[in-house]
Amino acid sequence: MTTVASPPAQPPGPPTPAAPPVVEQPRPRPAQTGVWIAIAAISMTFAALTSAMVVRGSAAADWRHFRLPPILYLNTALLLASSAVLEAGRRRVAAHLVWVTLGLGLVFVVGQVVAWRQLVAQGLFLATSPSSAFFYVFTALHGLHVLGGLGGLGYVLRRFDAAGPAPVPALGAAALYWHFMDVLWLCVLVLLVLRV
Amino acid sequence: MGKLFAVVVTIITVVSTAIFIAHTWWLPPDISAHGHAIDRQLSETMISSGVLFVLSQLALALFAWRFGDREDGRRVKPFPGGATPMVVFAAVLVGAEILTLTLVGAKVWAGVFQTPPDPNSLQIDVQAEQFAFYFRYPGPDGRFGATHPELINEASENFFGLDPARDTSARDDIVVPTLTIPLNRPIALTLRAKDVNHAFYVPELRIQQDFVPGLTIPLHFTATQTGRYEIVCTQLCGLGHYNMRAYIEVLPQAQFDQWLKDKAAQQ
Amino acid sequence: MTHATVAGAHRHAPPQGFLRKHVFSLDHKVIGKQYLDLALVAVCTGMILSWLMRFHLAWPETPIPGLAKLSPNGAAGGVITPEYYLSLMTMHGTIMVFFVLTTAPFAGFGNYFLPIQVGAEDMAFPRINMMSFWVTLVAFLVLISAFVVGDGPPLSGWTAYAPLSAVGKDAGPGQGVGQTLWAVSITLFCVAQLLGALNFVTTTLDLRTKGMSLARMPYSTWAWFITSVIGLIAFAVLMPACILLILDRVAGTSFFIPAGLVISDRLQPHAGGSPLLWQHLFWFFGHPEVYIAILPGFGIISHILPVFARKPLLGPRVMIACLVAIAFLSYTVWGHHMFLSGMNPFSATLFSVPTLVITIPATIVTLLWIGTIYGARLRFTTPALFCLGFVSVFVSGGISGFFLAQPSIDTYLHGTYFVVGHFHFVMGVAAMFGIFAATYFWAPKMFGRMMNETLGKWHFWLTFIGVYCVFMPMHYLGLAGNVRRYSAFTDDYLKPLIPLHRFITVAALFTGAAQLIFLFNLIRSRFRGPQAPDNPWEATSLEWSTTSPPPFDNFGGRPPVVERGPNEYGIGSGARGVDYGMQAAAARVSAR
Numbered sequence A: 001m002t003t004v005a006s007p008p009a010q011p012p013g014p015p016t017p018a019a020p021p022v023v024e025q026p027r028p029r030p031a032q033t034g035v036w037i038a039i040a041a042i043s044m045t046f047a048a049l050t051s052a053m054v055v056r057g058s059a060a061a062d063w064r065h066f067r068l069p070p071i072l073y074l075n076t077a078l079l080l081a082s083s084a085v086l087e088a089g090r091r092r093v094a095a096h097l098v099w100v101t102l103g104l105g106l107v108f109v110v111g112q113v114v115a116w117r118q119l120v121a122q123g124l125f126l127a128t129s130p131s132s133a134f135f136y137v138f139t140a141l142h143g144l145h146v147l148g149g150l151g152g153l154g155y156v157l158r159r160f161d162a163a164g165p166a167p168v169p170a171l172g173a174a175a176l177y178w179h180f181m182d183v184l185w186l187c188v189l190v191l192l193v194l195r196v
Numbered sequence B: 001m002g003k004l005f006a007v008v009v010t011i012i013t014v015v016s017t018a019i020f021i022a023h024t025w026w027l028p029p030d031i032s033a034h035g036h037a038i039d040r041q042l043s044e045t046m047i048s049s050g051v052l053f054v055l056s057q058l059a060l061a062l063f064a065w066r067f068g069d070r071e072d073g074r075r076v077k078p079f080p081g082g083a084t085p086m087v088v089f090a091a092v093l094v095g096a097e098i099l100t101l102t103l104v105g106a107k108v109w110a111g112v113f114q115t116p117p118d119p120n121s122l123q124i125d126v127q128a129e130q131f132a133f134y135f136r137y138p139g140p141d142g143r144f145g146a147t148h149p150e151l152i153n154e155a156s157e158n159f160f161g162l163d164p165a166r167d168t169s170a171r172d173d174i175v176v177p178t179l180t181i182p183l184n185r186p187i188a189l190t191l192r193a194k195d196v197n198h199a200f201y202v203p204e205l206r207i208q209q210d211f212v213p214g215l216t217i218p219l220h221f222t223a224t225q226t227g228r229y230e231i232v233c234t235q236l237c238g239l240g241h242y243n244m245r246a247y248i249e250v251l252p253q254a255q256f257d258q259w260l261k262d263k264a265a266q267q
Numbered sequence C: 001m002t003h004a005t006v007a008g009a010h011r012h013a014p015p016q017g018f019l020r021k022h023v024f025s026l027d028h029k030v031i032g033k034q035y036l037d038l039a040l041v042a043v044c045t046g047m048i049l050s051w052l053m054r055f056h057l058a059w060p061e062t063p064i065p066g067l068a069k070l071s072p073n074g075a076a077g078g079v080i081t082p083e084y085y086l087s088l089m090t091m092h093g094t095i096m097v098f099f100v101l102t103t104a105p106f107a108g109f110g111n112y113f114l115p116i117q118v119g120a121e122d123m124a125f126p127r128i129n130m131m132s133f134w135v136t137l138v139a140f141l142v143l144i145s146a147f148v149v150g151d152g153p154p155l156s157g158w159t160a161y162a163p164l165s166a167v168g169k170d171a172g173p174g175q176g177v178g179q180t181l182w183a184v185s186i187t188l189f190c191v192a193q194l195l196g197a198l199n200f201v202t203t204t205l206d207l208r209t210k211g212m213s214l215a216r217m218p219y220s221t222w223a224w225f226i227t228s229v230i231g232l233i234a235f236a237v238l239m240p241a242c243i244l245l246i247l248d249r250v251a252g253t254s255f256f257i258p259a260g261l262v263i264s265d266r267l268q269p270h271a272g273g274s275p276l277l278w279q280h281l282f283w284f285f286g287h288p289e290v291y292i293a294i295l296p297g298f299g300i301i302s303h304i305l306p307v308f309a310r311k312p313l314l315g316p317r318v319m320i321a322c323l324v325a326i327a328f329l330s331y332t333v334w335g336h337h338m339f340l341s342g343m344n345p346f347s348a349t350l351f352s353v354p355t356l357v358i359t360i361p362a363t364i365v366t367l368l369w370i371g372t373i374y375g376a377r378l379r380f381t382t383p384a385l386f387c388l389g390f391v392s393v394f395v396s397g398g399i400s401g402f403f404l405a406q407p408s409i410d411t412y413l414h415g416t417y418f419v420v421g422h423f424h425f426v427m428g429v430a431a432m433f434g435i436f437a438a439t440y441f442w443a444p445k446m447f448g449r450m451m452n453e454t455l456g457k458w459h460f461w462l463t464f465i466g467v468y469c470v471f472m473p474m475h476y477l478g479l480a481g482n483v484r485r486y487s488a489f490t491d492d493y494l495k496p497l498i499p500l501h502r503f504i505t506v507a508a509l510f511t512g513a514a515q516l517i518f519l520f521n522l523i524r525s526r527f528r529g530p531q532a533p534d535n536p537w538e539a540t541s542l543e544w545s546t547t548s549p550p551p552f553d554n555f556g557g558r559p560p561v562v563e564r565g566p567n568e569y570g571i572g573s574g575a576r577g578v579d580y581g582m583q584a585a586a587a588r589v590s591a592r
């Protein structure tokens, strides 16, 4: 800006001699930054849904409380375990641990679908009550984001296979995202336990 | 080119301002007890922000006129004093303006929307639907019948969903498509919507309020001039929105009483 | 060489083949141009719709030749039906707000110039960037398809207030398939813009070249950066809101639909929902959205004005601080769209205060521009004229904000043409002027060819005078109590205003015709214009130190090293000659 002392004007003409030395900046990690930003945006989405749930709930005579399918707790344990495995994989840069995470993540998604089927069996559909509606919306949206994370892990694994150095930054970013999926799920679970 | 720009901006500014000042197009005369406060607030805003408008446009015009590149080797000049004094000046000026506007304006607003209606008000129920308004007076018993959405039926003209068969207080309710009110008497409306959002807007009354399905919204005012005015819907409600009108008829008290009696007799 | 390590070499070999080069390109420059082309198609569509509306308002009974063929249901015999008018209006608003005012100044120019201005080879995530464009395109096609499938486009306005937008076909033609398409389109659009904003923020934070500290970033980069932060929050809220709306429409849920609605004599099978919830969610997005539309304009004007004033921007730090303040405040004011919505009247006062407070940074920004012109040596090129015009129309639009921000006055003006005049000046015209300034300014860089100045000046003068003739009278209409979103003003208290409506319509048709000059100029110069030098305007930022157009990796493998801020104008002796200092020395010998 203006406070920068202005050196004499340099005509945009011939190529200039070597530029004055500039302090080397720390190496940025865009993948990591990108995930942090995604985390902020995703949190905002879930915050919006949460406030919608609070507003909608307070107005409702039709809010039907129901017991959450117990398999959710098993799924929670699976997701947390997958995160622990991934963290180990990240520290050791070990592809096989990423594979395990991928597997656990898939089982988590399947488990969520099972939870849905159990609710359906109880006659609780999307439109049955605002409580079930929010249940499906929250779990589906979270599930979609988990699927996205699985895609990210798949990408990391492909980079492992390719020639060249191990994809350390990508793995770090994928792990960060994956851990966030845990945190997000725990928040959603608490919300559902409290409200539904 | 700078001179042309200056001239055009000046003409635009002068003409637009002149039309505002001349009130060539202006609010219809106010017929409400609270309206003069709104009108005054509007005029004061018009003056203070009008000054800002004219000054900024003219400064822009003047500088464009004066500071063209005239190839005379003149050096550029910084703005006198730099940004800081100007920023402080602007912040103080605009800050003072919005402070006064808020203080006065909040009072005006509170006077219309945050005060309870006069206990003596005439209670009228308003139902908005695609694309009409209906007004309900409690009838001689002074009580409104309960409403049941499932009983609403256009064909039998049961616009409110009343159940006169079982509900005695509903039997004498008067339902009309024109809002008839007495002069100088506080009116308390209760707004309900049958289907989607609508709004109640009477420019002369300086009042506007949305109807929201699922909510009952109170609204009160006092009319200070007799006459017939239009009620228009200002919340997009569907294909007939442009045609969603009703009339408000302000009558002297005696005439109103007579009207009410006639209506009650027809029930 | 920070970014070279990040951007693996595998990514930056120029692609071969037409598809990879021009269609599914990962190059931010191509993607930026694709966004701009999409915006151009969208703006033409939106403008034609507005002509139809304006014509109908002035001459409601006169048939429009050819229209009956295009829309046998909506305009039998060429006369627009009331519901078709509302459909046109809804599509006009949606197209303009989302697919023009968001895609062009933000996604389009931002994509092209943000990486170059920070000295990067590309965006941080080119693949996500490409996806962002293609999802936007699909969103646009989904929206437009509402014209041809089902019973026509939705009619509930760009704000899509529930329950009108939520209950389905019973609420009117177009509220069936059309409204669902609308909601799907907007959901997709949100996803696309989130992906885009993610890229913008990351690129700005991580991919700046050597010496490009935050304080040395050009104002346009700052504005795109701040805009993407706003977008990350705003679109992240609108997206779930639209999902809930879709569920209400197709899955029978009741998020926004209360019990006991009787529509088309049918008791709706819903219960307990809250229409105000939709309004809150929508405007929590909606107000920031208006700043998504205008902040890039702020940045573009602050970037371009000093170039032609030959003078540094007045108060650069204040400018950035104001942009940040506006961005922050924009999240505290959404309730000013809901003063009369039936929410608690006390909150109206609460929302009114921050709304009025926004006028302080807005005023300061304007004064900084005006102060920049003081003592300048203005070069009246077309982009400079559009900058000056921007300041003028922004003042005109901002002033009416003072009125609407006060609940007491809004009691009268809400729902009238005064609001239409207000937001068209600030959002429509000011943002468009920003786009025009940017186009005339950057076209030489993007296409390597100069645009024609004579045509550009004609375009400016006709447009500048035209928009005042169109939008200033709308304030008068509003004061006279003319309500908006009406398809006809016959037989009532609005009848005396019809001559003014005719005047507006004639002005709108003329102003619209003037845009053909622009279109012609743009297309012709893209292919036929004189060759552009590397730095035709003698500007300082990095995009001017590379060739016109820039090579595939922007700087020919020699990332620039930044030595100073973007604000070095009016330096040197003052005699004829070089009076500016470039942020980085030119990467290669320039053509002149």
Ligand code: HEM
Pocket (backbone or CB within 6 Å): C159, C290, C291, C293, C294, C336, C337, C355, C356, C358, C359, C362, C397, C398, C399, C401, C402, C404, C405, C406, C410, C413, C414, C415, C419, C422, C423, C426, C427, C428, C431
């Ligand atoms: C100077 C500061 C501003 C103030 C105080 C202000 C205030 C307001 C208020 C109170 C309303 C609601 C009016 C009503 O519906 O009754 C409004 C509407 C609107 N404003 Fe602003 N505004 C300002 C700047 C802007 C800017 C910069 C933009 C866009 C770039 C903008 C775009 C809009 C739009 C699109 C609407 C109408 C939305 C609709 O109802 O369809 N405003 N403004």
Ligand SMILES: [Cu+2]
Pocket (backbone or CB within 6 Å): B197, B198, B199, B233, B234, B235, B236, B237, B238, B240, B241, B242, B244
């Ligand atoms: Cu209506």
Ligand SMILES: [Cu+2]
Pocket (backbone or CB within 6 Å): C286, C287, C290, C333, C334, C336, C337
């Ligand atoms: Cu707003």
